Amino acid sequence: MLIAVLAGLIVSILYIPFGKYLKGRLAVLVALLPIGLFAYFASFIPMISNGGNADYQYPWVPSLGINLDFRLDGLSLLFSLLITGIGSLVYLYASSYLKAHPYLDRFYGYLSLFMAAMLGVVLSDNVLLLFIFWELTSISSFFLIGFNNDSAESRKSSLVALAVTGGGGFLLMAGFVLMGHLSGSYSIQEMVQSNEFLKNNSLYPLMLLLVFAGAFTKSAQFPFHFWLPGAMKAPTPISAYLHSATMVKAGVYLLARIYPVLGGTDYWTYPLIIVGGITMLYSAFHSIFRTDLKGILAYSTISALGVLVFLIGIGTAQSLLAASVFILVHALYKAALFLITGVIDHETGTRDVTRLAGLHKVLPPLAVGGFLAALSSAGLPFTFGFIGKDLIYEATLNTDSVMPTILTTLAVITNIFLLYAGLLAGLKPFTGRLPTAYAGIHLPHWLMWIPPMLLSLLGIAFGAFPALADTALLNPAAAAMINKPIDSPLKIWHGFNLVLLLSTVTLILGAVLYLIRKPSAGGLARIERFDYLSPRHLLTKIVYYSKKFSARYTQTLHSGFLRVYIFRIVTFAVLLLGFRLLTGGPVWFTPNHLSPISVYEVVVGGILIVTIYLAVTTLSRLTAVVATSVIGYCICLLFVFYSAPDLAMTQFTIDTLTVVLFVLVLFRLPPFLNFTNRLARMRDWLLASSFGAIVSLIAVQVLNQPFDHAVSRFYGENAYLLAKGKNVVNVILVDFRGVDTMFEIVVLAIAAIGVFSLLKLKLKASEKE
């Protein structure tokens, strides 16, 4: 199983060195990978349909509870077969579609990577593992959408898609971690065990919010749906594979997968119904205004995803069964329609539905395929779509929690639009009079028309013989969702009932709509006038303003003026220190043993203060430097008075050398100008003196504490006896703490080298780095 999941990954890595040999017809061979995987997963059908599951565990990061735990049950089998099955067809199709493309190897590399990721998502029994694959799908789809990377639009779309799905991904991850943290395990099976605990937890709404965010963004739910039409910039096989059949359904899969863990509460139901409902209606309505075939398909896909979310939201056994059926239905006809669109685009060079007509004359097998797919999407009797639609209506009618009428009405309206869209995509290009421009078109290579045909035929086959799919796939899938077996076999004929009536109404209204309404650029323009209300537009606005805010924020904070930075840093220090100093206990001075004060200290202290004032206020650079050195000398005198001869010596010499340095550097510089105004100076003084005051206060506080002289006493006792020196400070410098000294001279050495290179090194023009 591990190999099955990772096969795509491994193959995609192999493309890096060997991809260049992948030319011409040889490319067909790559389809062996998905076909083989399809066969592998198909071999599980008997076991799963008997209610069995298959578990595989490989240790990876046990300390985090993340292992390569895979579980094959009804739901994951359904998806695995879809992924590998449609994958096989897309692989074959693409080998012809992109035959001459110079980067065919990259294409298959990404595609294989994507397939592996998708399989990982549906097979993982560990939320974090699932998440890992989830993000891989986002990334590989980023590369696939941006496959035509020299087109700016393509790049933009891939970026938007990644931003939306990736952003949702991080929220999802947080949600998963929260779930795992509360339930104590990242294993989905174990989470199912503790579902009551999770649902009763006060963080349950947060958990749902985070998980929904992940699912909604991935499955293009309103208001995050806009990335999907953009993603249609990708080559058509990719649109067929990722954006209709597989990846976008990952969100739906996720909801289905965690339904047994978190589902079934009001917090679950209402958001899903509302979001799913809005999505399906909104996008279905939008789809009828599109004129680009892929646009139509994209919006109808979003709508279908809305339907699925809606169904999972309802959360009855029926609705879940309806969902699993609809997943399959939709995958089959939508993939077919996309592939057909691809051929049309490939042959005619346009996807504009207003300009396409009568292609059945030149592309007869495709016309059949398109027709069948359109029928399935329309839900005509004896198509699989019919069963799907029935189940949906049944589910909406029989919901016990929420208003069945409203929900059913919504579903009906949606389906009418979807029907229209299906007919538009599958029927319209092939009927009517063939424009003369397209008269010379030939049927492409069989690899390009067989796959959609196959999919369409499969749709009809399942419709005619629902049992084919039912016990093998759909029932176990639904059973996996609600975590118990379902025993209501799929039927073509339910008898005359309300559902049939609704289906009929849907069909008739949809057909009428198709007959009276012709897609036109004008219609598109009309609907686009409302674009400023669309979530995409709003989000663009939000992005625009947040960038503007970011720029303003960054500019304000990072103004480029050093003194402003320092001002902020010191203000921060003053606020923090001041706050802590003044809270929790008084600030007083309890002198325990002060040394006596004498005249010279006062004189030196007074001189020090006046000199500091001089250094700060003078307008002459040299005076400032002289004053600085006097400050140093005064401190030296203090060191002398307080028994620090070594210190005084060093400070004297170093201070003087600093002055010498200053002097050597300064002689070209003009005198100071008083740049800042009075107010700024006052403000700075205020800040600076509060900082000074705080430091003084802290010093006083420290002096109140008793002092432990143990270490210095040790030095005093051992300096001569053990370290053979009588000047304890020097003994510290070369022995007790000699390491400090060693590396302090390194500092000096570095400084010298730095000065040397700073003044002597001049890069040549050719040396950029």
Added chain:
Amino acid sequence: MTTVIICVLCTIGALAILAAAIGILRMPDFYLRLSVSVKAATLGGGLLLLAAAIYFPEVSVTTKALAIIFFMTLTGPVAAHLIGRTAYFIGTEQWKGTVRDDLAGMYNKETRELNSGDEKKEEGHERTGEQGHE
């Protein structure tokens, strides 16, 4: 006896320094301040160090004290000469009571070389220093 000597030395030294301090504060122009400060300080410092040299019996200390005196004596005038002539270069004003300035115009403007005023007869070239002090 020693104590008395030390006291006397200290007192004279301290007073000399005080005189220098008053001088540097009171004197009306830079050259006078310089003149006053260097000597009095050297004298005062020397006397105080001498006191220390006498006070401490160890040769090492005495030697050091004497070395400092020697050093101060040697460097003080040199430093004074340097800063004095620099002051002259940069045109530091002289007191209004100044009676004579033989140095006026003796520095070569370009090279900063100082003429003795006797070259004229020997080498016969024009005196270039025409800048004066006001």
Added chain:
Amino acid sequence: MKSTILKTASSYLLPILLLFSIFILLRGHYHPGGGFVGGLIASIAFVLHAFTHSTDDTLKLLRVHPGTLIPVGLGLASLSMFAPVFTDQPIMTGLWFKEPFPVIGMIGSALFFDIGVYFVVVGVVLTILFTISQYSE
């Protein structure tokens, strides 16, 4: 600076100050002083020389660029620091000759360390000052 008096004075001062700096270096373990201050004084001696003569003259006097003293000093100091490792003791452990030497007193790795410091300080200060004074924009 063109001053005869200063030039003469500084030619006398240079050896005296160097001697003084070595004195300060060697006695550091017993009295205030040591490698730092010693090195600083030695460099001041050369700086004085450079001020009064010219940097080029002083460099000529030194024969090698003062910068070369830096690796030499660092090498000496770090070897003194590292030597105890060969006797399986932690770095920086003092290694001492048994008997005191005349004038200097006890000789041990600490002294070599201090000499290393002295060299580095001289090298550093002179490199910095000479580089600046030779710099012309």
Added chain:
Amino acid sequence: MMLSTYIDYVIIPILGLSLLLVFIRLVKGPSIVDRVIALDLLISIGVSVIAVYSISTEKTTFIDIAMILALIAFLGTIAFSYYLEKRGRK
């Protein structure tokens, strides 16, 4: 004992007063050379203070500092003259 009292209460105050007076000159200037010589004198007085302080505390250690100080004062003055001369020349 008497000596150290004499130093502490007579000599040191005199020197302190001198420090102050010189310091006033340092602050007043007016010319930079005035400041330089004031600084030089300050250091010289510092040498003296340290000398008597070592007598007063009976610690010979401080004499060493005085030695370095004397050395430093010279360097400082020379550096300033150097600077002023160079600046004047530009």
Added chain:
Amino acid sequence: MVKQFLMNLLLAFTWVALTGTLYFSNFLFGYATGFFLMWVMNRNEQDHRYFNRVPKIIGFFLYFLYQLIRANIQVAYDIVTPNFYMRPGIVKYPMNARSEIEINLLSTVISLTPGTLIIDVSEDQKVLYIHVMYLKDKEQFIQQIKDGFERRLLEILR
């Protein structure tokens, strides 16, 4: 002459070693004693330079000390009293001193004496420019230095 000086030093050290107390005063005493003995023993020799010069050095030192104190008092008096009696000026002083060491020592002693300060030496090393605080008469001042410091100094050095 150097030989005699070293001999004298040796005697001084011997004295210190004999008495066993390494104090500076003791060393000085040893030096003086040694000098006296050498002087006594060398009365018949030709070369008296060493014995002439040492008193001259001491004499110069005393003269210098006298000038120092005299001038110091004069200046100190002027400083502490309210009125100034100064007549400052810069005087060109033609030297007899020629070698660097002579010029240096001369200028040092002149500078150390209160009231006079060397500003600079001319490039050709012939002339000193001296700042004088109490300049009554230029010639008299020059003569005073010539007969005082310079003569005594050159006597020792030459």
Added chain:
Amino acid sequence: MELLIVILIGVLYASGIFMLLRRSMVKLLIGLILLGNGANLLIFLLGRITKGKPPVIDDISPIFTDIYADPIPQALILTAIVITFGLQAFAIVLLKRVYVLINSDDLDDLNTPEEEDI
């Protein structure tokens, strides 16, 4: 006496910070020096101060016979002084470079616009 030093420390810190807030780079450097002096004095004071008892053992005795000043802060400050000297030397030369480069020591002129990045 401690109180005097406490005040001095406060003044040094305050003036150091004030100088850091100026536009001239020379003042900035002086500010850093003042700040460094303040920090040194703070370490010195907080290690507790002792008058007239340097931590040097008498020539005649193998150990201290009297109280002595804590040598540790002294060693620390010494190290800090030397390190700071290295940094200051470098900073001063950098000032020189800056001046040569932009012909000013005004820190506000140190903003090459982002467009000139390479």
Added chain:
Amino acid sequence: MTDNTIIFPVITHLFIAILSLFFWGKATAQRIISVVGSVIAMVMAIALFAEVWNGGILTMQAANWEAPFGISFVADVFSSSMVLLASFSGLAVSIYSVTGVARSRILYGYFPIFHFLLMGLNGAFLSGDIFNLYVWFEVIIIASFVLMTLGGRKAQIEGSVKYMAMNILASAFFLTGIGILYGITGTLNMADLSLKIGALENQKLVDITAIFFVIGFGIKSAVFPLYFWLPSSYHTPPSAVAAVFGGLLTKVGIYALFRVFTLIFIPDDFISTLLIILAVFTVLTGTFGAVIKNNIRRLLSYLIVCHIGFMIGGLGMYSEVALTGALFYLFHDMVVKTNVFLIAGLIRKMRGTMNMDKLGGLYAAYPLLSLLMAIVLFSLVGIPPLSGFWPKIYLFEAGFMDGHYVLVAAIIIGSFATLYVIAKLWASVFWKNQPDMGDDPVLTDDFKPLSKFRKSLLVTPIIFLAVITLYIGLGAENIGLVVKHIAREMKDTTPYIEAVLGTN
């Protein structure tokens, strides 16, 4: 107990640097010394890590003085793994520098300074003495000043001034903190400090001291509102230097924060809250900056700030899980940040600019290299299962555990922004067609004409670090064991203290 193995990673770099100084002016010799030396240093680091991992905390009392009296060097798992990671980055940058750094710079001391810097880093990681840590920090900052200005043109010099001023200010805070610390405890040994601070009753003083360390180290690790120096300067130096800075330099500040705030000052409510607030703002600030920048290195600089927030947040939460997450992030970040800056350098080599508007077409020109870079870039984002992903699990969990939802939200925002800017970077630098270069002499491909050997010298370090990154990601279990161990060490400091002071 005493073991000189600890000091070898430091000494090796010291000797390399001194040796290079002896070879002043001989570029080739210095290059060889540097690479060979870096390999040796890496071996030393591996040996040290192995010894510590197998045998427990190692200590060495320099100069053989027992613990609170001399300077202690301590290698626990934390410090030895920091040394190890630094040695990886160091080796990579050393190899990269052979061709990546201009010959003039090498002639003026690039390699010695570089190794002094690495020495300083190792010293800081291994020191067990707070003042000694200060010395190491100074070694690091002076070395970084020099590297930053080495051969600098205008922008670089300007950046250096700000960098320098704020870093010296940081040192002043640090030094003040040490002064106060010594004033209240009378000791400098960190283990000893841990005991003495723990026993101190005056919590106010402890907090105040802690604030000085927060600010001092906070500036160095570029925490809001102290980070300003970083975006002012990191876009200016040569790429090899920027790689060391980006990968290691801010991390040593983080290391110090972690060390000090888990050993000496145990975060109380005040410090904890403070750190978390700072973390949130740091993340957001980095985010806002990164989103708008168009120059690769400016963008990366802000990402550094952003990610620093993650780690500080982990420290602020101060639970074992949080520390685990923060440390994991730290480990990942050290390797990846070094690498992304090297990549930025390679990009500049290939196109002469780092401005994304002027860049493009790299994917078409260098497809394999681009994929390599993609792996690194997406590791930075934390695309699972690459290295940046794992720590976030811990951080999220820690956040939920103690209810720090705002921090979690900030981390999500930061992660999202990272994803967005890296994807944008990828799209505009690699995907987009090369815009017209015109006849700008700067915009040239200096990579193509290089010999195969020199090319490999530029690419090998990137591959080397990428492999390590992949290992951190795919071998997360092992890294997890290490960081968990460290987190436990941090929560229970007794073994550390006993190893240093001896058991009693």
